[in-house]
Amino acid sequence: xxxxxxxxxxxxxxxxxxxxxxxxxxxxxxxxxxxxxxxxxxxxxxxxxxxxxxxxxxxxxxxxxxxxxxxxxxxxxxxxxxxxxxxxxxxxxxxxxxxxxxxxxxxxxxxxxxxxxxxxxxxxxxxxxxxxxxxxxxxxxxxxxxxxxxxxxxxxxxxxxxxxxxxxxxxxxxxxxxxxxxxxxxxxxxxxxxxxxxxxxxxxxxxxxxxxxxxxxxxxxxxxxxxxxxxxxxxxxxxxxxxxxxxxxxxxxxxxxxxxxxxxxxxxxxxxxxxxxxxxxxxxxxxxxxxxxxxxxxxxxxxxxxxxxxxxxxxxxxxxxxxxxxxxxxxxxxxxxxxxxxxxxxxxxxxxxxxxxxxxxxxxxxxxxxxxxxxxxxxxxxxxxxxxxxxxxxxxxxxxxxxxxxxxxxxxxxxxxxxxxxxxxxxxxxxx
Numbered sequence: 333x334x335x336x337x338x339x340x341x342x343x344x345x346x347x348x349x350x351x352x353x354x355x356x357x358x359x360x361x362x363x364x365x366x367x368x369x370x371x372x373x374x375x376x377x378x379x380x381x382x383x384x385x386x387x388x389x390x391x392x393x394x395x396x397x398x399x400x401x402x403x404x405x406x407x408x409x410x411x412x413x414x415x416x417x418x419x420x421x422x423x424x425x426x427x428x429x430x431x432x433x434x435x436x437x438x439x440x441x442x443x444x445x446x447x448x449x450x451x452x453x454x455x456x457x458x459x460x461x462x463x464x465x466x467x468x469x470x471x472x473x474x475x476x477x478x479x480x481x482x483x484x485x486x487x488x489x490x491x492x493x494x495x496x497x498x499x500x501x502x503x504x505x506x507x508x509x510x511x512x513x514x515x516x517x518x519x520x521x522x523x524x525x526x527x528x529x530x531x532x533x534x535x536x537x538x539x540x541x542x543x544x545x546x547x548x549x550x551x552x553x554x555x556x557x558x559x560x561x562x563x564x565x566x567x568x569x570x571x572x573x574x575x576x577x578x579x580x581x582x583x584x585x586x587x588x589x590x591x592x593x594x595x596x597x598x599x600x601x602x603x604x605x606x607x608x609x610x611x612x613x614x615x616x617x618x619x620x621x622x623x624x625x626x627x628x629x630x631x632x633x634x635x636x637x638x639x640x641x642x643x644x645x646x647x648x649x650x651x652x653x654x655x656x657x658x659x660x661x662x663x664x665x666x667x668x669x670x671x672x673x674x675x676x677x678x679x680x681x682x683x684x685x686x687x688x689x690x691x692x693x694x695x696x697x698x699x700x701x702x703x704x705x706x707x708x709x710x711x712x713x714x715x716x717x718x719x720x721x722x723x724x725x726x727x728x729x730x731x732x733x734x735x736x737x738x739x740x741x742x743x744x745x746x747x748x749x750x751x752x753x754x755x756x757x758x759x760x761x762x763x764x
Contacts, residue, residue: 351700359696362668362689365705368696369439373548374541376526377438381691384635385518390643391635394666397645400739401675406721415713417725419683420507420605420626420660422479425455426710427677427725430702431629431664431685432483432509434463437558439695441551445474447694450702452478454710459483459509459685460562467561467568468503482562483509483609486590486598495565497601506604509629510595513610518637596623607662612642614654627660627682634665634687645676652680670712677725678732 348354359365370378384391415426430451437443444466451458457479460471472480482505487493500508520528527533542549557574599606608620609629617628630644630651644665651661663676664685673684686709693701720735722728728735 351697352704355697355700355704359704359708362692362705362708365689365692365696365701365708368701369692372545372695373439374538374545376528376538376541377548378695379522379526380435380528381439381688381695383520383522384639385520385637386639388635388639390632390637390639390641391666393643394632394635394645395668396666397643398666398669398672398675401645401679401736402739403671403675403716403720404735404737405719406735408721410718410721410723412723413714413717414724415710415717417683419457419479420607422457422506423455424457424479424683426713427673427681427683428706428709428713429457429481429662429683429685430459430690431631431687432459432461432464432481433687433691434461434560435465435558436461436691436694437465437555438552439691440698441555442694442698444471446699447690447702448475448478448480450690450693450699450706451475453703454706456706457481457507460505462562463560464562465558465560465572468500468505469567472503472505480505481507481509481607483511485511485514486588486594488588488590488594490597492564493598494601497598499565499567501603507607507626508598508602508604509607509609510598511609512616513631513633513637516637518633518639520636592619592623595620595625599624609662610637612644612647612651614647614650617651617654617659621655621658625659627662628655629662629664629685630681631662631664631685645679648676648679648681670709670714671716673709673713674716674720674728675736677728678736680729680732682729 345357348357359368369381417424417427419427419429430447436447440446444460444464448458448460448471452475458475459481460468460483462482462484468482482500484496523529527535527538556572559572559574561568561572595608605626607627607629608625610631610633611617611620611628612630612632620628628651630648632638632641632644635641644663648661648663655661660682661680662683662685663681664687667673667676667684667686668689676684686705690702690705693703693705695701697704717723717728722735
């Protein structure tokens with residue numbers, strides 16, 4: 333081949349003109365974004381995103397559980413493919429939402445506002461954590477038109493609860509995400525090794541790691557202190573300040589004994605939709621449906637709480653049977669591909685939620701990074717649906733169980749066929 337032919341076939345790329353263009357050229361998967369985040373953050377900070385409870389078995393199982401399901405595409409024309417769907421009675425551009433995450437400005441100075449803006453641009457809901465580091469009012473002001481949901485812990489302090497709910501409502505949040513999986517804080521050993529204790533312990537290696545990541549360090553030092561301004565009814569004024577008690581709340585927890593009556597009390601006080609997050613027991617799901625809650629988020633907290641807790645994908649079919657269409661089902665944990673979302677919807681989920689993936693994007697490139705993560709998920713979902721032979725989310729949910737098979741089902745079918753062949757062989761030989 334002559335040089336002029338090579339020049340005709342190949343294009344010479346100039347420098348990327350924007351962060352988004354740079355990401356398009358370098359980041360083709362969530363795995364790529366994870367690597368970029370690891371390079372951008374000090375190891376101790378990255379480990380806070382990445383780590384799980386105890387032996388991290390739940391965290392690994394979350395990812396592995398998706399590999400247990402295989403697609404069985406159907407033949408037919410796929411035209412006008414659409415990811416559009418409805419979540420809690422409102423529109424969403426795709427069956428995905430950004431789940432609440434705590435301490436978000438640890439990973440990038442833009443923190444929650446960057447993530448929320450990316451969600452708004454992508455047309456998906458955004459959940460703000462009660463342990464978020466930006467006042468809920470600031471997030472609301474920065475994202476008019478965004479479907480914002482607020483995450484809180486059950487409490488038996490009814491005066492404080494009502495005051496917080498009033499603040500959430502006044503800030504324009506349409507739904508509540510109520511945690512059911514935080515009766516204690518998971519034993520996250522990576523954090524202990526890194527000095528993420530209550531109060532934090534600054535070790536020489538922590539300073540050294542920060543020096544190796546000057547861009548992160550400068551952003552961290554130039555921003556407001558890491559604080560948690562959404563824990564009570566008081567709207568903060570001026571720059572945020574941090575106290576040891578705040579860090580104890582994040583890293584050590586502050587559980588108050590609560591039960592179904594406290595959840596029922598929240599239901600009577602809040603006029604909008606309520607999602608119960610951390611529900612993995614079908615009996616709990618049935619109770620929640622009978623009490624009139626709007627949705628459950630089938631989640632083991634990303635494997636960060638109780639280790640060896642069941643993976644959401646392992647119980648999803650049972651949760652669908654227990655709720656029987658009386659409430660919507662959100663799934664999170666281990667979702668790294670658009671094909672994972674499609675598998676969950678085929679098994680009965682209405683929408684999936686992501687946490688770590690968008691934090692990788694935030695750490696790597698701020699708002700542009702989160703937008704790129706959502707762009708990757710959208711492209712992968714579209715490609716998976718086209719190859720699967722499905723045009724709409726409604727079609728996927730209606731006939732999804734015929735398009736997906738668990739590896740154990742394949743084993744049973746093969747074993748049954750083998751047994752039948754053996755019986756036929758014996759019959760042919762005249763063996764009784």
